[in-house]
Amino acid sequence: MKHFIRTFVCLLLAFSGNSSYASHIVGADLYYTHISDSTYKISIALYGDCGAGSSAAFSLLPTATPRICLYDGSLSDTTLYLAIDTPTAGIEITNACSGAFITQCTDVSSTLPGIKKFTYSRVYTLPHNSANWQFKFSGDLGSTTAGRAAAITNISNAGATTMFLTASLNSNLGNSSPSLTVSQQSYFCLNIPQTYGPAAVDPDGDLLSIHLVSATNGTGSSSCTSVTAPVTYATPYTGAAPLSCTAGSFIFDTLSGIMNFTADILQRGVIAYNIEERRGGILVGTSQREMTVHIITCAGGPCGSSAGTNDVVKENAVIMYPNPANDDLIIEMIGADYNEMTITNAIGSVLFSQTLSATNTTIATDRYPAGIYHLSLKGPASTKILKLIISH
Numbered sequence: 001m002k003h004f005i006r007t008f009v010c011l012l013l014a015f016s017g018n019s020s021y022a023s024h025i026v027g028a029d030l031y032y033t034h035i036s037d038s039t040y041k042i043s044i045a046l047y048g049d050c051g052a053g054s055s056a057a058f059s060l061l062p063t064a065t066p067r068i069c070l071y072d073g074s075l076s077d078t079t080l081y082l083a084i085d086t087p088t089a090g091i092e093i094t095n096a097c098s099g100a101f102i103t104q105c106t107d108v109s110s111t112l113p114g115i116k117k118f119t120y121s122r123v124y125t126l127p128h129n130s131a132n133w134q135f136k137f138s139g140d141l142g143s144t145t146a147g148r149a150a151a152i153t154n155i156s157n158a159g160a161t162t163m164f165l166t167a168s169l170n171s172n173l174g175n176s177s178p179s180l181t182v183s184q185q186s187y188f189c190l191n192i193p194q195t196y197g198p199a200a201v202d203p204d205g206d207l208l209s210i211h212l213v214s215a216t217n218g219t220g221s222s223s224c225t226s227v228t229a230p231v232t233y234a235t236p237y238t239g240a241a242p243l244s245c246t247a248g249s250f251i252f253d254t255l256s257g258i259m260n261f262t263a264d265i266l267q268r269g270v271i272a273y274n275i276e277e278r279r280g281g282i283l284v285g286t287s288q289r290e291m292t293v294h295i296i297t298c299a300g301g302p303c304g305s306s307a308g309t310n311d312v313v314k315e316n317a318v319i320m321y322p323n324p325a326n327d328d329l330i331i332e333m334i335g336a337d338y339n340e341m342t343i344t345n346a347i348g349s350v351l352f353s354q355t356l357s358a359t360n361t362t363i364a365t366d367r368y369p370a371g372i373y374h375l376s377l378k379g380p381a382s383t384k385i386l387k388l389i390i391s392h
Helices: 052-058
Strands: 025-036 039-049 067-072 075-081 115-125 133-137 162-169 187-189 194-196 207-213 216-218 259-261 267-279 282-296 313-315 318-321 328-333 340-344 350-355 360-364 371-378 383-390
Touching: 025 115, 025 133, 025 162, 039 052, 075 115, 187 194, 318 383, 328 371, 340 360, 350 360
Parallel strands: 187 282
Antiparallel strands: 025 039, 025 282, 039 115, 067 075, 067 133, 133 162, 162 216, 162 282, 194 259, 207 267, 267 282, 313 318, 318 328, 328 360, 340 350, 340 371, 371 383
């Protein structure tokens, strides 16, 4: 197989700030994990813009203390403050390409914007079981707020809004939120068919349904009684139709959360996911993701690929290409962090696994239908999950 490693030739627009709201957050995930009995680990992942315009607020993320308001139904129960997980410097998740890895997360003078993921958590024992627990994040980070960027185009007065996410739990049955094994992706191409999905995998085997909902405006206040409301969308956008696309191209699948679209104008659109879990027909929990889709001008895709995704994915100790893959996928190791790989589909079923060589491994992908998969890399001390797109 012959491949070409192309350079990233997109013109990327810098995120703009707001004097009153810290618009350095471009996405967030709110979820929880069942530890034992009534004890849960509550987590939020924040996706921060590394750009110079956001540097002051961005620098506060390693010391942020996201506030979670705990409710039993409509009754406020307690306030929880989350602490940052390691690495405290965050993990860069920018969907960059070969020849363009130096983003603003590494060098603020770079012309390429970058995104870092920061995760915060706390283990908490619920005071009693209830079918109506709610965990609410209203945008308060302690020293700053999770403000949206003023440059967002599908929300009115976006720079004066703050993220709000909520998750629910039926602790009578015990439950963990699904793992969203594909990180948020910020940059997508204009006039080129695009595909994105969170690849949700539920550890309890619950039936998942994923819906696009209206984003909600939080107050960033330290009060847990603050009233929230859906944001005001700019005409003609809605939570269910958040992007400007060519007619008929926006398709959303509620089983997988995969969206296909062809954007027809440069834009930045907020997209909010609500993920529902059912067990025997009973709703056992919900979790949420908010992300900002930034449509940019690309030369045949971010790396020149026809699908508009990444020919090369580089994450720390591994390079994977081409992506999308057609006949073969090549995994190049940088060091010895991983020695085993597994390919799973969008519902978490294992399709293939094998050991990895110390240098590079070639995997035949023509045996699998076109679609989104996840590639899990395992090593003695760590595990990494990457998004893999197979096209034929």
